[in-house]
Each structure stands twice: as structure tokens, then as C-alpha cells.
Amino acid sequence: MHAETQAIAAKHLDTIESLIATKEENLNLLLEAKDELSSNPRENQQADELIEKILKLQDRNSKSFAKLYQDKNKEKMGRGRDQLSQDKRLKRAYLG
Numbered sequence: 001m002h003a004e005t006q007a008i009a010a011k012h013l014d015t016i017e018s019l020i021a022t023k024e025e026n027l028n029l030l031l032e033a034k035d036e037l038s039s040n041p042r043e044n045q046q047a048d049e050l051i052e053k054i055l056k057l058q059d060r061n062s063k064s065f066a067k068l069y070q071d072k073n074k075e076k077m078g079r080g081r082d083q084l085s086q087d088k089r090l091k092r093a094y095l096g
Helices: 002-010 013-034 044-077 080-096
Strands: none
Touching: 002 013, 002 044, 013 080, 044 080
């Protein structure tokens, strides 16, 4: 999450795209591991606090990325379609 926050702040779209792919892989692994849990992590105070922290960071990153996307979109009016296509993929990853 920290690397994602930094990439958004630095406006490194390629890095953001790479981090999104890694997050998707990790989320899939997490969902697979969830089935093996014997209890709900939300019932454990420490785990629940970590989950909430991650959700808040993700929400903040999502909002920051939405602003970055809007700013970049304004900058790129009239530029090449390839860059807009990358921007659209990133927007879908965050807002979809």
C-alpha cells in the first residue's frame, strides 16, 4: 500500500499499473487462504485493526488516484490513444 501511495503521489502510471497486478495476485491468494481459516479475522481485535487500516489506505489511494486520473485526463486532451488506453485500464482497476 505504501508503494502504491508513493507511485500515485509521483504520478508514475507504469508503477501503479504494476502494483495493481501484484495486488490482484495477492488478493486472489488471500481469498484462497480465507477458506482455510477456522475463525473470522474480524473477531480478533489485532487482525480487525489491521484490516481497517488496509481498507482506509485503499480508500485514500483510490481517491488520490481518481484525482490523478482526472488531472492526467485534462492534460492529455488531444494526445495519443495509447496513453489514454493505459489511463482507462488504471481507472477501471481502481474505480471498477
